[in-house]
Amino acid sequence: MQIYLPIAEMSVNIFLLLGLGGGVGMLSGIFGVGGGFLMTPLLFFMGIPPAVAVATEANQIVASSVSGVLAHWRRGNVDIKMGGVLLFGGVLGSTFGVWLFSVLRELGYIDLVIKLSYVVFLTIIGSLMLIESVKSMRATKHAVKSKAHRHTWMHGLPFKMRFRKSRLYISALLPLAIGFFVGLLAAIMGVGGGFVMVPAMIYLLGMPTSVVIGTSLLQIIFVTANVTLLQAINNQTVDVVLAMLLMIGGVIGAQVGTRIGGLLNGEQLRGLLALIVLGVCAKLSFDLVVTPEDIYSLGTRGGH
Amino acid sequence: MIKRLFTLTFLSAVLVFGLFRVASASEITVDLADPVVQITAGFSGTDLLLFGVAPGEGDIVIVVRGPIHDQIVRKKDQVLGVWVNRDEITLENVPAFYAMASNRALDEFLPGGIANIHQIGLENLQFQPKDKSEVAGGWDHFRHALLRNKQRQGLYTWDPLTLIFKGNRLFRTKVRFPANVSVGTFGIETYLIRKGELVDTHTTLLNVRKFGVEASVYDFAHRQSFAYGILAIVIACFAGWAANAAFRKA
Numbered sequence: 001m002q003i004y005l006p007i008a009e010m011s012v013n014i015f016l017l018l019g020l021g022g023g024v025g026m027l028s029g030i031f032g033v034g035g036g037f038l039m040t041p042l043l044f045f046m047g048i049p050p051a052v053a054v055a056t057e058a059n060q061i062v063a064s065s066v067s068g069v070l071a072h073w074r075r076g077n078v079d080i081k082m083g084g085v086l087l088f089g090g091v092l093g094s095t096f097g098v099w100l101f102s103v104l105r106e107l108g109y110i111d112l113v114i115k116l117s118y119v120v121f122l123t124i125i126g127s128l129m130l131i132e133s134v135k136s137m138r139a140t141k142h143a144v145k146s147k148a149h150r151h152t153w154m155h156g157l158p159f160k161m162r163f164r165k166s167r168l169y170i171s172a173l174l175p176l177a178i179g180f181f182v183g184l185l186a187a188i189m190g191v192g193g194g195f196v197m198v199p200a201m202i203y204l205l206g207m208p209t210s211v212v213i214g215t216s217l218l219q220i221i222f223v224t225a226n227v228t229l230l231q232a233i234n235n236q237t238v239d240v241v242l243a244m245l246l247m248i249g250g251v252i253g254a255q256v257g258t259r260i261g262g263l264l265n266g267e268q269l270r271g272l273l274a275l276i277v278l279g280v281c282a283k284l285s286f287d288l289v290v291t292p293e294d295i296y297s298l299g300t301r302g303g304h
Numbered sequence: 305m306i307k308r309l310f311t312l313t314f315l316s317a318v319l320v321f322g323l324f325r326v327a328s329a330s331e332i333t334v335d336l337a338d339p340v341v342q343i344t345a346g347f348s349g350t351d352l353l354l355f356g357v358a359p360g361e362g363d364i365v366i367v368v369r370g371p372i373h374d375q376i377v378r379k380k381d382q383v384l385g386v387w388v389n390r391d392e393i394t395l396e397n398v399p400a401f402y403a404m405a406s407n408r409a410l411d412e413f414l415p416g417g418i419a420n421i422h423q424i425g426l427e428n429l430q431f432q433p434k435d436k437s438e439v440a441g442g443w444d445h446f447r448h449a450l451l452r453n454k455q456r457q458g459l460y461t462w463d464p465l466t467l468i469f470k471g472n473r474l475f476r477t478k479v480r481f482p483a484n485v486s487v488g489t490f491g492i493e494t495y496l497i498r499k500g501e502l503v504d505t506h507t508t509l510l511n512v513r514k515f516g517v518e519a520s521v522y523d524f525a526h527r528q529s530f531a532y533g534i535l536a537i538v539i540a541c542f543a544g545w546a547a548n549a550a551f552r553k554a
Contacts (some may be wrong), residue, residue, distance in 0.1 A: 004347045004483070006514070006521040011348045011483045059536050066544025071552075108378050108389040116386070225537045232533030236525050240536050241518075247540065251547040288386045294456070296449030299376035299392065 007239035008052045014245065016046070021060075021249020028064070028250075029257020030264070031273055034220070036061050036191035037125070039246065041118055041280050050111045051101075052239055054190030055231035058224045059243040061192045064250055065221040072214030079165035079211045083218040085172050086197070089179025090186070090223035097187025098230040105235065108299050115284055117189050122281035125195055129274035137267045166207045166215075174205060183223050187230075192220040332364075332506040333357045334494050341481055342515040349458075349483045352510070354492065355476035362498035363406065363413040364467055365424055368479050368510070370401025370459075371488035374434060377446045377453075393446050394434040400486040402426065402460045405467040405477040415500050422495065422505075426451050426462055458482035487513050 003014040020042055028035035036057050043053035072078055104110040157171030178200045182193035197216045201207045207215070232238045261269075334356035341350060358364055375398040381390040406414075410425060420428050431450075433443050454460035459482065467477040490510040496503045514522055525532045 002346055002348045004343065004345055004518050006518040007525055009484065011346075059540055062537055062540035063544040063547070066541050067548040068544075070545065070548040108376070108392060112386070112388055221541075225540075228536050228540070229530075229533035232525065232536060233529045236529055238525070238533065238536050240521060240525075240532075240539065243536065244539065244543070247543045251543065255547075255551045292380060292387055294449065294452060295380040295387070296446065296453060297378050297380070297389070298450065298453050299378050299389075 003241070003245075005048075005239050005242050007056075007237065008048050008242060010047065012046060012048075017242070017245040018249040020046075021246040022253035022256075023249075025064075025250035025253025026257035026260070027253075027273060027276075029254035029259075030261035030269060033273075034061060034064065034192040034194045035250070037118070037122065037189070037195060038277065038280060039250075040190045041122075041284055044115070045283070048242070049237075050114045051105060051235060051237045052242070054101075054114060054188070055228070055235065055237035056239045056243045056246070057190035058186060058227040058231065059238050059240070060246045060250060061186075061190075061224040062221055062228060063243075063247045064254065065192060065217045065224065067251065067254075069214060069217040069221060072217060075214075077211050077214035078218055079163060079207070079215045080218070081161075082163045082166050082168075082175060082207070082211075083215045085161070085175040086179035086182075086215070086219040087222050089176035089181075090183035090219055091226050093180035093183025094187045094223050094227045095183075095230060096180075097184040098227060098234055100184075101187055101231070102234050112288075114188060115288055117185075119281055119285050119288070121185075121189070121195075122277050122284070126274050126277035126281055129270055129277065133267050133271035133274060137271070165211055166205070168206065170205060178204065179219060179223075182219070183226075186220075186223050187227050190227075192217075192224060194220060331359055332494050332496050332504050334366075334492065334506050334508055336492070336508065336510060339510060341485070341510065341512040343485075343487065343513065343518065344515045345518060347483060347518075349485070350481050352479045352481060353476065354479060355474070356494060356506075358473050358475060358496055359504060360473075360496075360498070362496045362503055363408060364469075364475055365404065365406040365410070365414065365495045365497065366467060366477055366479075367422075367424055367491075367493045367495075368401065368403040369399045369491045369493070370486060370512075371490070372397050372399055374398065375431075375450060377450050379446070379449070393443055395431045395443075395446070395450060396434050397431045398450065399429070400459065400488065401481075401490065402429065402454070403479045404462060405479065407467045407469055407475065413497055413500070418495075418497070418502050422493070422502075424495065426455075426460060457484060459485065481512065485512060 001014045002011045003017075004011045020039070024035045024039045024042070027033070027038065039060070040053050040057045043057065044050055069078065101110060104113050157173050159172045160169060161172040162169050178197060182197045185191055185193045185196060194216050197219070198212055201212045201216060202209060228238055334354060337353035341352060354366060375395050376392055377395060378389040378392040380387040382388075404425065410419065414424065419425050423429055429451075431447070451460060455462070458480070461480060467475055469475045490512055492508045492510055494506040496505070513519065
């Protein structure tokens with residue numbers, strides 16, 4: 001059954017979209033990852049214009065993050081103050097990102113920049129995940145000792161703030177910068193940015209793992225909401241019909257995934273996910289370097 | 305009295321003349337199976353049936369032209385192995401859609417001059433670069449690229465012989481509107497050519513528009529983009545909350 005997407009201005013198979021949402025949702029349920037970094041390139045492969053895919057995916061992430069943050073909220077795993085600082089940086093970063101997006105679109109470079117960003121990030125994430133899963137499949141548990149409080153150059157930065165829930169006393173500039181960078185990624189790539197923010201919060205800020213996920217989700221909700229709004233205003237690229245179909249598939253898939261995740265061997269699955277990520281990345285890279293069918297293309301100017 | 309008689313005579317003359325015109329059928333008559341092409345939820349392209357009556361001997365060409373707009377054409381070059389958009393030009397007077405049908409090959413009956421004046425056939429489309437200075441090195445390859453891309457997208461079709469005569473005068477043809485057709489007012493021009501002369505032309509209009517929810521969504525997104533953005537966020541928040549609530553109970 002075909003459905004016409006009003007903003008993407010194309011018709012696609014409704015079951016393919018639901019299946020895609022369900023599949024990616026399931027992976028995110030199993031691994032506890034956002035899934036935006038997989039969904040957006042898959043939408044490219046379906047022929048959805050990259051600008052629409054990125055903006056719409058931001059909208060879908062609002063839904064999945066709201067759903068996720070509620071669960072963490074009930075367990076009290078959200079550091080609101082830290083989330084607020086990250087969020088402030090995120091709003092600045094994503095606002096700048098959407099502006100940059102519009103400029104690049106005007107110049108005809110947006111598709112290229114989106115795809116190149118994906119190639120870079122997917123290569124990094126995929127390789128790291130693969131290495132980690134191979135390592136842990138080989139070695140029996142090597143208890144990693146968490147390092148005691150260390151003083152680095154970061155602790156010399158001004159504007160120190162106390163974050164009670166995270167038991168930290170650090171410069172507000174750090175979470176601000178992380179938030180800004182993640183906001184920029186959200187705007188350009190249509191991802192929540194959890195895959196960058198979570199490691200940064202743990203290793204750079206030294207936050208306790210228990211509050212990291214909930215806090216990052218809180219930040220992601222507002223940043224992706226900001227991206228959705230600004231993309232809608234500046235570029236009119238948010239397709240609510242597409243977003244709703246992905247949400248339905250994603251929500252159901254995530255619930256199924258969470259249940260499956262408990263039953264399966266985590267490390268092998270992680271290796272599999274790494275291979276999927278690298279596969280998507282390889283396809284994207286290949287499309288960038290292979291001689292196009294036609295080196296000329298038709299473009300649109302600004303808005304539409 | 306005389307004045308009245310004069311008016312009466314005049315009126316009947318007009319009437320008789322009019323009747324005469326209809327009776328002699330000196331004009332092409334064309335009708336569409338549907339004067340509106342509706343893009344709805346399940347839209348995956350459509351075929352429009354066109355039929356008409358020719359007033360006499362001759363060959364028929366039908367041209368369907370979409371709304372005119374400016375079109376950017378970009379050329380990719382390889383930079384460090386990656387294909388990147390480099391040169392671009394903007395062409396003016398580009399129809400968003402162009403389809404043509406005739407009862408036999410154009411070169412068999414259509415003189416080049418007529419084809420050129422009425423822009424019949426893709427090679428006769430007269431679009432021009434908007435800014436001539438930026439295309440010092442010639443823009444012909446951009447023009448060809450535009451035609452090629454539009455044809456690949458199914459938006460420019462060049463398919464003579466799809467117009468079929470039923471008997472002597474009655475003709476019909478089918479025009480394919482792909483799923484990616486743009487909205488607007490389309491012109492349908494019919495030309496009757498007899499012995500290398502343009503005998504008659506007829507123009508009718510066709511409306512392509514979005515219908516139903518899709519149309520509302522598109523209009524809303526473009527006219528009230530702020531409210532649209534807010535609504536998109538609200539829907540997402542609600543969906544997230546609903547999902548959480550539903551599966552917590554289950």
